[in-house]
Amino acid sequence: MDLTWIKSYSKLHPKPEGLALQYGTAGFRTHAKHLDHIMFRMGLLATLRSKKTKSTIGVMVTASHNPEEDNGVKLIDPMGEMVTAVWEGYATQLANAEQDSLLKELKDVIEKEDIDMSEPASIYIGKDTRPSGASLSRAVLDGVSSLGGKTHDYGLVTTPQLHYMVCCCNTHGCYGSPTVEGYYQKLSQAFLQLSQNASNCTDDQKRLLVDGANGIGALKMTEMEPFLCSKLHMVLSNDSSSGKLNHMCGADYVKVQQNAPQGMNMGVGERCCSFDGDADRIVYYYTDSKGCFHLLDGDKIATLISTYLKELLTQAGLNLQIAVVQTAYANGSSTRYLEDVMKVAVCCTKTGVKHLHHAAQEYDIGVYFEANGHGTVSSLKRAVRLLESTINLINQTVGDAISDMLVIEAVLAIRGMSVQDWDAIYTDLPNRQLKVTVSDRRVIDTTDAERRAVTPEGLQDAIDSLVKKYKTARSFVRPSGTEDVVRVYAEADTQENADRLAHEVSLAVHRLAGGVGDEPKPLH
Numbered sequence: 171m172d173l174t175w176i177k178s179y180s181k182l183h184p185k186p187e188g189l190a191l192q193y194g195t196a197g198f199r200t201h202a203k204h205l206d207h208i209m210f211r212m213g214l215l216a217t218l219r220s221k222k223t224k225s226t227i228g229v230m231v232t233a234s235h236n237p238e239e240d241n242g243v244k245l246i247d248p249m250g251e252m253v254t255a256v257w258e259g260y261a262t263q264l265a266n267a268e269q270d271s272l273l274k275e276l277k278d279v280i281e282k283e284d285i286d287m288s289e290p291a292s293i294y295i296g297k298d299t300r301p302s303g304a305s306l307s308r309a310v311l312d313g314v315s316s317l318g319g320k321t322h323d324y325g326l327v328t329t330p331q332l333h334y335m336v337c338c339c340n341t342h343g344c345y346g347s348p349t350v351e352g353y354y355q356k357l358s359q360a361f362l363q364l365s366q367n368a369s370n371c372t373d374d375q376k377r378l379l380v381d382g383a384n385g386i387g388a389l390k391m392t393e394m395e396p397f398l399c400s401k402l403h404m405v406l407s408n409d410s411s412s413g414k415l416n417h418m419c420g421a422d423y424v425k426v427q428q429n430a431p432q433g434m435n436m437g438v439g440e441r442c443c444s445f446d447g448d449a450d451r452i453v454y455y456y457t458d459s460k461g462c463f464h465l466l467d468g469d470k471i472a473t474l475i476s477t478y479l480k481e482l483l484t485q486a487g488l489n490l491q492i493a494v495v496q497t498a499y500a501n502g503s504s505t506r507y508l509e510d511v512m513k514v515a516v517c518c519t520k521t522g523v524k525h526l527h528h529a530a531q532e533y534d535i536g537v538y539f540e541a542n543g544h545g546t547v548s549s550l551k552r553a554v555r556l557l558e559s560t561i562n563l564i565n566q567t568v569g570d571a572i573s574d575m576l577v578i579e580a581v582l583a584i585r586g587m588s589v590q591d592w593d594a595i596y597t598d599l600p601n602r603q604l605k606v607t608v609s610d611r612r613v614i615d616t617t618d619a620e621r622r623a624v625t626p627e628g629l630q631d632a633i634d635s636l637v638k639k640y641k642t643a644r645s646f647v648r649p650s651g652t653e654d655v656v657r658v659y660a661e662a663d664t665q666e667n668a669d670r671l672a673h674e675v676s677l678a679v680h681r682l683a684g685g686v687g688d689e690p691k692p693l694h
């Protein structure tokens with residue numbers, strides 16, 4: 171078919187020559203100034219995906235936890251899932267086509283996938299609060315309309331809200347109604363129903379300090395609060411009135427720094443949580459009377475939720491298989507607790523929720539969380555009515571900070587647990603995450619759910635001999651899929667040893683994987 175008009179449309183969104191980007195852990199991500207052509211092309215690709223699947227496809231403009239200056243885009247498949255690996259490949263292929271070969275690459279996808287171009291197409295679009303989002307989402311709209319697709323622009327929404335809309339639309343309302351209000355109604359009704367099973371909560375127990383990362387999560391929590399009928403009293407900070415997105419705040423900052431965000435007025439022992447920039451991650455924390463900071467990360471969340479679900483299944487006499495899916499970043503103590511004490515199956519996948527999501531679907535009930543607080547529960551379809559409210563409260567399409575927060579709040583209330591009781595379930599092994607800049611992070615190739623480096627030669631041996639020096643130690647490295655860095659993770663018996671091991675492994679990465687600039691400095 172004749173698609174030559176695409177050439178003139180695409181000239182309005184030119185690709186800077188030589189720029190090459192990969193569809194990474196969660197789509198394309200880089201400085202916003204490099205993304206206009208990518209957005210246009212993802213508009214084209216989403217339209218093809220919609221024609222192919224005869225369903226609505228989502229396009230979310232966000233760079234999640236990255237700095238405010240960055241932006242990004244990811245595609246959402248019909249059931250609210252991440253787009254499949256083959257189409258990630260097409261995305262990279264289109265993104266990197268030079269201006270005059272874009273049409274050829276587009277036709278190549280149409281041919282390979284045998285797409286009937288006369289099919290209609292429908293695309294849902296959303297964006298986070300980044301200043302660059304407005305013009306970049308217009309570029310997506312241009313891409314869709316240049317192939318004759320229809321769009322519904324939801325404007326400012328959290329990433330999980332857009333996943334939810336796409337799923338609602340393609341299941342014709344079975345999952346809920348595809349509006350932001352429908353989302354609030356579904357979650358709040360389930361929360362209120364579940365909360366009826368909790369004994370009367372005091373005002374203190376209802377109080378939750380929420381760090382909105384100066385992003386979309388803060389905005390959406392304000393919209394949702396009236397739906398919660400005062401059953402939860404949220405005190406919002408970093409609500410974007412003046413602060414910069416993700417700067418010294420948000421879930422990623424709290425998890426990696428193992429410290430409280432700026433701008434939050436935390437009383438001793440108070441329950442606090444942080445969202446990330448697009449509100450698909452959440453972590454909890456508190457400080458004790460000695461001023462010591464306690465983090466309750468994705469591993470602790472997975473433990474709380476899976477323990478609760480397991481108890482419900484036992485009460486209902488149901489023999490359903492429940493499993494927790496983790497990544498290499500899961501704290502060793504959490505894995506041991508789940509396997510040895512809770513007798514729950516645990517499996518480990520590569521980083522990125524798309525990998526965890528698929529693994530979780532292999533079980534009747536799959537609870538999946540990355541250590542950073544990105545996750546949800548999936549595959550609840552066979553569970554029974556007793557679980558209904560819990561199920562309704564969960565956004566099964568993707569990790570969702572708002573829905574996760576409500577599930578946690580309900581479970582804590584039902585079980586009469588304080589954040590300290592929850593924290594005491596197991597004790598984390600001290601750990602440290604560091605970043606190393608190298609000239610080309612692709613030199614590091616990994617295997618075994620990213621826990622071992624296959625290349626460059628000698629790196630894994632170096633890590634192995636460093637790990638041997640410490641007790642209960644573990645360390646691994648992998649190239650980030652969202653930032654131009656190599657990530658180093660280490661855990662050991664003491665914080666000092668975890669820090670030391672992480673630093674020594676960073677030095678090995680710098681030496682063997684083409685480190686840029688001065689070698690990493692020790693942490694102390």
Ligand SMILES: CC(=O)N[C@H]1[C@@H](OP(=O)(O)O)O[C@H](CO)[C@@H](O)[C@@H]1O
Nearest residue numbers: 195196522523540542650651652653
């Ligand atoms: C160690 C870590 O937290 N990695 C994050 C981060 O991916 P990287 O590929 O590590 O940059 O961003 C992803 C998207 O939010 C998230 O899924 C993942 O867990």
Ligand SMILES: [Mg+2]
Nearest residue numbers: 234446448450
């Ligand atoms: Mg995110």
